[in-house]
Each structure stands twice: as structure tokens, then as C-alpha cells.
Amino acid sequence: MFQNIIEILILSAIQGISEFLPISSSAHLILVSSLYEFKSSSLLIDISLHLGSLFAIIYFFRKELLDIKNNQKILVLITLGSVPLIIVGYFLYTTGIIYSLRNIEVIAWTTLIFGIILYIADKSRFDKKISANLNFQSILIIGLFQIFSLIPGVSRAGITMTAARILKFNRVDSSKISFLLSIPALSGASFLGLKDLFDQSVEFNYLVIIAIVSSFIFSFVTVKFFLEYINKFSMNAFVIYRIIIALFLFFIIYF
Known part of the structure; x- marks a missing residue:
């Protein structure tokens, strides 16, 4: 039992931290x-x-999501920006193509390539904001970029932040756009998972509660501190981390 709990905590930490950082969960x-x-x-x-x-x-x-009157435009745009990912993701999932991408070699190359692209995009010093500058054109572009996140190693958070930075949004607002887009993305992933789950005979147990609660805690803390971090620093630390991971994987694959 103790070993199971430790495993769940490790998986929760990986999910909660890497889901919202530009490093690919x-x-x-x-x-x-x-x-x-x-x-x-x-x-x-x-x-x-x-x-x-x-x-x-x-x-x-929760405040932004519940204050529909003042945030209706942003919520509608976030929903529209998620449509490309949902459509392409559902197609790749139902055809089984998505499973062919889940290998270490693909992860190694995407981790490196999209890490470098993030580094280049983050050099932008422009200061567009969600409230004034997020529109249909920009969210559509970010949404199309988000499709790449279906490939393991790209990172949904990373590619959406990259796209937002290319479109000249500041780092904090680029991160907020990415986080808001994660709501439909995570909802879609959960829905597909539940759809498969109904076809299986499963037993709900205490590990499910531990997984949900611990993932919630790691995720919440990550989002909170990342926004504080990115308000003061660049994405360089995450780019360096991605390069190190990629080099390690290349060593495993090719040597």
C-alpha cells in the first residue's frame, strides 16, 4: 500500500508540475x-x-470564469482557440495515429527543437495584453500552434506560450493564455479517457482520491509560482532543462 501511494505522489508531481510548465507532461x-x-x-x-x-x-x-459578464469575450475566444486541438486530437485518437508518436526518439527531437523555438520566441520584448489585444486572429493562430502539442515532447504549455510570445504578448499574459487554454484541453483529455474507461471493468479505490487531490495541489502550486517567476525572469531555465533532457535521451538512443 505504501509503495502505491509513493508512486501516485510521484506521478502527481510529474503531472501537476509539467502540465503547466513548458517542458511537456x-x-x-x-x-x-x-x-x-x-x-x-x-x-x-x-x-x-x-x-x-x-x-x-x-x-x-475561478473569479475570471465566474465573472462571465466582464470576461465573456476572453472566454469565447479561449473556447474558439481550443477547437483546432479538439478536432485534430479526436481524429488522431480515434484513428490510433497518436499512439505511433509515443516513443523516446520523437520525444528527444521535439524536446530539443521546440525548446529552441521557445528560446527564440521569448526574446520578444513587446508587451501586448490579454484584455486589450487578444482577438479572434491571435487566438486562432495560438490554437493552430497548440495542435503540435499532440506530439509528445512538444509541450502544450510550451507551444502556446511560444505562439503568444511570437504574437508579442508579454510573458505573464502569454502564460495566462496558455493556462486558460488548458481547461478545454484537459477537459477533452479527461472526456476521452472516461469514454474508454466505460468500456472496461474498473475498481475505484483510495488511490483515485489521492491522485486527484495530490495532482490538484501540485498543479495549483505550480501555476501560482510560475506566474510569479515569469514576471521576473525569462524562459531560459526551461529551455536549458529541455536541452539537457534531449541530450540525455540522444545518448540513450544513439549510443
Whole structure:
């Protein structure tokens, strides 16, 4: 039992931290699952981890989400910006193509390439803001960029922040756009997972509650401190981290 709880906490930390940082949660979960055979890992636990992150981001932005009158434009744009990911993601999922992308070599190259693109985009010193500058054209471009996040290693947070920085939004607002876009993305992932879950015989247990709660905590803390961090510093630390991970994977693959 104790080992199961430790495994859930590790998976929750990976999900909660990497989901909202520009380092790819799917890549980290795939890599950890490949290196270690976690007995607690299952479809039900995966869904629970995603639900924990979803609840955390909804709770973090609860004021904006509930204040529909003043934030109607932003909420509509975020919904529209999520349509490309939902359509393409559903197609790749139902055809099974998405599973062919889940390998270490793909992760290594996408981690490196999109890390470098993030570095270049983050050099922008422009200062567009969500309230004044987010419109249909910009959210559509960010939404199209978000499709790349279906490839493990790209990072949904990373690619949406990259797109927003290319469009000259400041770092904090680029991060907020990315976080708000995560709500439909996580909802979609959870829905597809639940759809598969209904086709299986599963047993709900205490690990599900631990997974949801711990993922919620790690996710909430990550979002809170990342926004404070990015208000003062650049994305360089995350770019360096991605390069180190990529080089490590290249060593494993090619040597």
C-alpha cells in the first residue's frame, strides 16, 4: 500500500508540475513509465491525474470564469482557440495515429527543437495584453500552434506560450493564455479517457482520491509560482532543462 501511494505522489508531481510548465507532461509521464514499471499506473489513475490538474486551473481562475459578464469575450475566444486541438486530437485518437508518436526518439527531437523555438520566441520584448489585444486572429493562430502539442515532447504549455510570445504578448499574459487554454484541453483529455474507461471493468479505490487531490495541489502550486517567476525572469531555465533532457535521451538512443 505504501509503495502505491509513493508512486501516485510521484506521478502527481510529474503531472501537476509539467502540465503547466513548458517542458511537456506527456513526455515526462511516458519516460517515467518506460524507465520504471509503476504498478499503480492505469487508465483510471491517468484520468484522475488530469482531473486534478483541471480542477486546480479552474479553481485558480475561478473569479475570471465566474465573472462571465466582464470576461465573456476572453472566454469565447479561449473556447474558439481550443477547437483546432479538439478536432485534430479526436481524429488522431480515434484513428490510433497518436499512439505511433509515443516513443523516446520523437520525444528527444521535439524536446530539443521546440525548446529552441521557445528560446527564440521569448526574446520578444513587446508587451501586448490579454484584455486589450487578444482577438479572434491571435487566438486562432495560438490554437493552430497548440495542435503540435499532440506530439509528445512538444509541450502544450510550451507551444502556446511560444505562439503568444511570437504574437508579442508579454510573458505573464502569454502564460495566462496558455493556462486558460488548458481547461478545454484537459477537459477533452479527461472526456476521452472516461469514454474508454466505460468500456472496461474498473475498481475505484483510495488511490483515485489521492491522485486527484495530490495532482490538484501540485498543479495549483505550480501555476501560482510560475506566474510569479515569469514576471521576473525569462524562459531560459526551461529551455536549458529541455536541452539537457534531449541530450540525455540522444545518448540513450544513439549510443
